[in-house]
Amino acid sequence: MKSHIPLIVGNWKMNPATLGKARKLFLDTRKEIGRKKLETQIAVAPPFPFLSEMQRLSPSQRIGLAAQDVFFESIGAHTGEVSLPMLKSVGVSSVIVGHSERRAAGETDEEIYKDIQAIFKSGVTAIVCVGEKARDAQGNYFGIVEAQIRSAIRSIPKTKLKQLVIAYEPVWAIGTGNHATAEDVHEMKLFIQKIIADQFGRDAIKKVRVLYGGSVKKKNAHALLAVGQVDGFLIGGASLKPKEFAAIIHIAESHGKGTL
Numbered sequence: 198m199k200s201h202i203p204l205i206v207g208n209w210k211m212n213p214a215t216l217g218k219a220r221k222l223f224l225d226t227r228k229e230i231g232r233k234k235l236e237t238q239i240a241v242a243p244p245f246p247f248l249s250e251m252q253r254l255s256p257s258q259r260i261g262l263a264a265q266d267v268f269f270e271s272i273g274a275h276t277g278e279v280s281l282p283m284l285k286s287v288g289v290s291s292v293i294v295g296h297s298e299r300r301a302a303g304e305t306d307e308e309i310y311k312d313i314q315a316i317f318k319s320g321v322t323a324i325v326c327v328g329e330k331a332r333d334a335q336g337n338y339f340g341i342v343e344a345q346i347r348s349a350i351r352s353i354p355k356t357k358l359k360q361l362v363i364a365y366e367p368v369w370a371i372g373t374g375n376h377a378t379a380e381d382v383h384e385m386k387l388f389i390q391k392i393i394a395d396q397f398g399r400d401a402i403k404k405v406r407v408l409y410g411g412s413v414k415k416k417n418a419h420a421l422l423a424v425g426q427v428d429g430f431l432i433g434g435a436s437l438k439p440k441e442f443a444a445i446i447h448i449a450e451s452h453g454k455g456t457l
Contacts, residue, residue: 201406203422203449204362204429206263206324207241207436208293208410219247222437223254229443230260237429237450241436242293245279252288263291263324266299269311281319291322293431295349297330297368306348313349317357324408324431325349327389328366338367339388346392355397358404363389364431370411372433379417382409382425415444422452 207226213219223241230239240261243251251262268278284292294316295309309325316323327345329338346363353361365385370376377385386409390402409421410431421427429449435441 200453201428203237203453204406204408205237205239205442205446205449206291206293206364206408206429206431207239207442208263208265208296208431208433209241209243209436210265210298210433211244212437216247216250219243220250220254222439223251223260225439226436226442227255227260229439230446231443235446235450236453237446239446240291248284248289249287255288258288258290261290262288263293264289265293265296267292267294267312267316269308269315271315281315281321285319285321289321291324291362292316293324293326293364295345296326297328297366297371306345309349310351313353317353317360320360322360322362324362324364326364326366326410326431328368328411330368332367332369339385342385342388343392346389347396350393350396355401358393358397358401361404362406362408363393364408364410365389365427366410366431372412374412376412376417376421377409379420379424382421382427386425386427413445415441415448418445418448419452422449 213222240263242263242265248262264284267284268275268280271280271282294312313323327342329341332338367377386407389407393401393405406428408429408431409425409427413430413432414435
């Protein structure tokens with residue numbers, strides 16, 4: 198089966214503290230990635246207030262823009278929320294949905310489902326986060342991931358699958374320095390693909406990329422790509438370090454071209 202073009206997304210979370218620092222982070226990242234044309238798709242997800250400035254700094258959209266969340270209504274009396282038309286107007290082409298930190302803050306499966314429906318209607322890509330809080334010897338964590346995926350993608354038209362990316366992020370690995378082994382990640386990728394195939398048919402696997410997130414660093418990136426066989430990464434802490442983030446991107450690029 199033909200492999201997907203790698204996708205590397207940097208989730209800045211609530212960092213950095215000021216627009217000036219965000220500007221420097223973006224420009225340093227752009228410089229470290231270099232000018233050479235890459236097949237690997239790259240995006241960063243800054244906090245909402247910084248999006249329009251990041252769009253201005255990337256007129257070529259070589260580094261795409263992702264949003265860290267969205268609200269499913271387009272407009273109205275929803276204080277503090279941000280809609281898809283707003284995000285699209287500042288250059289956002291993908292949205293992270295259901296991140297474990299949002300789920301921990303009370304976001305429900307139903308809200309995530311509504312967000313995804315709105316994203317698909319808008320033509321933007323949904324990066325849907327799934328993952329267990331802990332692993333158990335009985336393998337119950339597979340059921341947790343399956344329930345999250347089935348809830349998120351129910352009633353999606355098959356024609357919209359190219360707008361779907363699944364990011365497997367075991368909660369116990371996020372920001373802890375621990376990461377799932379490449380073998381465990383590969384096992385989970387196959388499991389996720391089985392769920393997709395069960396619902397949409399085997400050919401649907403070719404349309405949906407599966408990323409890994411959770412303490413990704415340059416030292417474990419190659420194993421996660423080569424053995425884990427993921428299609429890219431959703432990166433937190435390392436995306437705030439331009440040299441580290443760029444190194445991971447170049448590892449993905451070399452892996453995609455078969456030069457590693």
